[in-house]
Amino acid sequence: MGAPTREDVLKSLEAIRHPRTGRSIVELGMVSGVVIKGSNVGFALEIDPGEAELMEPVRRACEEAVRQLPGVTSCTVVLTAERQARPGASASPLAAGPGAPRTPRPQPKPLAPGVRALVAVASGKGGVGKSTTAINLAFGLKRLGLRVGLLDADIYGPSVPRMAGASGRPSSVDGKRLRPIASFGVLCMSMGFLVEEDAPMIWRGPMVQSAIQQMLGDVEWGELDVMVIDLPPGTGDAQLTIAQRVPLTGAVIVSTPQDIALLDAKKAINMFRKVDVPIFGIVENMSYFVCPHCGGRSEIFAYGGARACAERYGVDFLAEIPLDPRIRETSDAGRPIVIADPESPQAQAYQALARSVRDKIAARQGEGARTFPRIVYL
Ligand code: ADP
Numbered sequence: 001m002g003a004p005t006r007e008d009v010l011k012s013l014e015a016i017r018h019p020r021t022g023r024s025i026v027e028l029g030m031v032s033g034v035v036i037k038g039s040n041v042g043f044a045l046e047i048d049p050g051e052a053e054l055m056e057p058v059r060r061a062c063e064e065a066v067r068q069l070p071g072v073t074s075c076t077v078v079l080t081a082e083r084q085a086r087p088g089a090s091a092s093p094l095a096a097g098p099g100a101p102r103t104p105r106p107q108p109k110p111l112a113p114g115v116r117a118l119v120a121v122a123s124g125k126g127g128v129g130k131s132t133t134a135i136n137l138a139f140g141l142k143r144l145g146l147r148v149g150l151l152d153a154d155i156y157g158p159s160v161p162r163m164a165g166a167s168g169r170p171s172s173v174d175g176k177r178l179r180p181i182a183s184f185g186v187l188c189m190s191m192g193f194l195v196e197e198d199a200p201m202i203w204r205g206p207m208v209q210s211a212i213q214q215m216l217g218d219v220e221w222g223e224l225d226v227m228v229i230d231l232p233p234g235t236g237d238a239q240l241t242i243a244q245r246v247p248l249t250g251a252v253i254v255s256t257p258q259d260i261a262l263l264d265a266k267k268a269i270n271m272f273r274k275v276d277v278p279i280f281g282i283v284e285n286m287s288y289f290v291c292p293h294c295g296g297r298s299e300i301f302a303y304g305g306a307r308a309c310a311e312r313y314g315v316d317f318l319a320e321i322p323l324d325p326r327i328r329e330t331s332d333a334g335r336p337i338v339i340a341d342p343e344s345p346q347a348q349a350y351q352a353l354a355r356s357v358r359d360k361i362a363a364r365q366g367e368g369a370r371t372f373p374r375i376v377y378l
Pocket residue numbers: 123125126127128129130131132133159233285286321322323324325326327328329331332
């Protein structure tokens with residue numbers, strides 16, 4: 001069965017009408033960024049910021065209509081609004097604004113009710129090794145005997161398909177929900193499974209949120225002890241919204257030791273504090289370099305900067321990970337070091353991180369706080 005074309009997709013949507021104006025959403029030019037990857041289709045519905053609640057059933061109807069097309073196995077539609085909701089404001093991209101007609105507020109429903117703990121891995125900026133840390137942490141937790149999921153929420157540069165060795169296309173259980181892809185026993189989901197790596201997708205705040213909510217809610221995660229979420233880098237609106245909306249059990253912040261990187265790490269600490277997410281601690285990545293030839297240790301960046309930053313900000317220092325070619329080679333080859341060489345000192349550094357994170361989750365759950373988080377549409 002051949003892949004559908006953009007025209008096929010638009011044609012299947014023609015009959016879907018905007019609930020208020022009664023006009024076709026295609027005619028209104030609301031469909032944008034159609035991406036077709038084999039039998040998987042994705043696009044955005046451009047809506048007014050105040051209409052998210054009104055348009056949610058339309059979004060679902062679009063997914064349903066496209067899934068009926070021959071050759072389509074999955075369809076992901078996200079809502080996007082030109083103007084974003086103010087960060088920190090209670091107005092949510094999924095809540096009707098003052099101008100919107102009164103529609104009954106949907107009952108909050110759990111998005112991933114079987115997931116017991118959600119741990120975000122964040123960084124103040126890109127390129128510090130956030131994804132590498134998130135992936136090795138996930139496999140490290142798996143090696144501790146936990147049931148683990150890995151959600152690649154870094155939709156700007158999804159790394160999980162390449163770095164975690166999770167490739168292929170997610171199949172669908174019932175034409176509605178996707179099955180995650182298992183890699184070395186960890187269940188993975190990433191936008192990278194659904195769209196081309198170089199697909200011209202422009203992500204705006206509400207769209208990011210919608211994509212992540214769907215990757216949580218429309219995926220058969222089953223029962224998991226912990227889900228590791230690789231957040232998009234930075235501390236902008238998109239990250240803040242995720243930190244606000246997803247009931248995180250805790251956050252791990254990754255930084256390299258230089259002052260300039262630590263400035264961004266501090267922003268990440270402040271962001272999580274602002275929305276009351278417990279900070280599990282800081283990881284110093286590329287902390288030091290051990291020469292594979294002579295065994296000599298070099299502190300290429302300002303070693304210890306993250307530890308000092310953690311102390312100053314009153315958060316825990318979780319681990320120091322060396323700058324090591326094997327870490328890069330193994331993750332670039334899709335077999336992270338924790339899997340490729342679990343007894344190596346590099347893998348042991350990640351394993352120590354995994355133990356700390358496991359203990360911190362247990363401590364939080366022991367306190368009764370955020371136990372069995374329920375992820376809800378607000
Ligand atoms: P981010 O998610 O912060 O953008 P990545 O995890 O994608 O960063 O890492 C960026 C690059 O640095 C990748 O090529 C990765 O393999 C490499 N890298 C990350 N951590 C280390 C490390 N400790 N030692 C060597 N290379 C690393």
